[in-house]
Amino acid sequence: MSDRPLLNRRLEGHGSTIFAEMSALAVRTGAINLGQGFPDTDGPESVREAAVRALRDGRGNQYPPGPGIPELRTAVTEHQQRFYGLNFDPDTEVLVTAGATEAIAASMLALLEPGDEVIAFEPFYDSYAASIAMAGATRVPLTLRAPGFRPDLEALRDAITPRTRLLLLNSPHNPTGMVLTQEEATAIAALAVERDLLVVTDEVYEHLVFDGEHTPLISLPGMRDRTVSISSSGKTFSFTGWKVGWVTASAALVAAVRTAKQYLTYVSAGPFQYAVAEALRLPDGYFTEFREDLRAKRAILGDGLAEAGFQVFRPQGTYFITTDITALGEKDGIPFCLGLPERCGVVAVPTAVFYDDPDAGRSHVRFAFCKQPNVLAEAVTRLKGATLRA
Structure with missing residues (x-):
């Protein structure tokens, strides 16, 4: 076989997605997965x-x-x-x-x-x-x-x-x-x-x-x-x-x-x-209730992250919260997120992987709040109870 790389050079650097890696880490450690953006309950029964x-x-x-x-x-x-x-x-x-x-x-x-x-x-x-x-x-x-x-x-x-x-x-x-x-x-x-x-x-x-x-x-x-x-x-x-x-x-x-x-x-x-x-034809009430449910979950996780020492950038939309870990004495979100499941049993995603210039988001970490309130509350308890400061 020739020495030519098997992967098309256009896809160099595009291996496993961070979502797959962090979700696998959550399964392996039994941690609460606030990394990948998927709900932990199904949508409308109808x-x-x-x-x-x-x-x-x-x-x-x-x-x-x-x-x-x-x-x-x-x-x-x-x-x-x-x-x-x-x-x-x-x-x-x-x-x-x-x-x-x-x-x-x-x-x-x-x-x-x-x-x-x-x-x-x-x-x-x-x-x-x-x-x-x-x-x-x-x-x-x-x-x-x-x-x-x-x-x-x-x-x-x-x-x-x-x-x-x-x-x-x-x-x-x-x-x-x-x-x-x-x-x-x-x-x-x-x-x-x-x-x-x-x-x-x-x-x-x-x-x-x-x-x-x-x-x-x-x-x-x-x-x-x-x-x-x-x-x-x-x-x-x-x-x-x-x-x-x-x-x-x-x-x-x-x-x-x-x-x-x-x-x-x-x-x-x-x-x-x-x-x-x-x-798509569900009544307006569904869309309103859906949004308000996530608004309440944003508050649960956002308030908890702030109490745990993170700098919280409250989102205007989506179901993700970006935080800064500098106040915790940390500088790099990648090793911080890789170690977080062992430290407190929670998985998050380092946002540096979403930048061409990783230094622009080096100290930022993303959490998903599209989870059940009791799951978010447990994640907050774990984060607040852990020794997060470097």
Whole structure:
């Protein structure tokens, strides 16, 4: 066998995800896993039963249509109209994907050429870096800095070059919990129009905004034909294992993304698509109650982390809290998180792994609060009772 590395050089440095590593550590040590962002309870029983009905009725057990079942595509358009006043054609402007992660990957593969530049908020969800790399493009970070993690719009303007093709934006933002203001979203949209850029928006936490309001960039002037809007059911309905996501965009952009997507999974989650179609039509009370439940959990964990000595940056959205461990006498989140399960039986994620420049987030650690209140309370008790100071 030749000495050539087996792994494509574009994927160097993209081995096991931090989520897989930390979740394995939680299993091995029996620690409470506040690292990976998945709930520890299922979503609405009516939605789960809808999936069971679909299975029993033989709906979706064979290949569903490539773009997604008509019922779900229609439900997605109804959702966009109901919450944002946006109108989409379910036949040409919606694409169902295997979660938002596939939607992001398909968008990068479809819309980028080797040598293109992509500006993304840093820290970023790790699949962004891998998807951009697989497309042969170059990642250009726009660093969000504590305590507010606001985007520097002048730095964004300065980062745009003749090679910039696309902005990959995430709001509500994982892992910092930042939510773009109306003014920031409007300014970014105006810049995209001015510089003729495409925009891909990851909006999976759209229904988890505690402070402020979610503004889809696709709703702003000049953005309808240049924005790929991505969301999914996993975070909103607490069925992350179903992996049902979607793209809404102009017919031309959806056609481009669909071309790449059809050679990834082709189709997925047939019976679950029927269930998610019903979930998207749940009454407003569900979405309100869901948000308020997570708001209460944010308080439990946020207050507890502060009492344990962490500097807490309270998120405006998502279900993650970013903290700084400097006050604990620690400087590096990676060894801190690797040792935390043994020290107190809790798993967290070092956010340095979400940066191109790890030093920008070296002392930051992310905790997930999408867990049952008693689990969060126990985690807080363990953190407060442990010797965390270096």
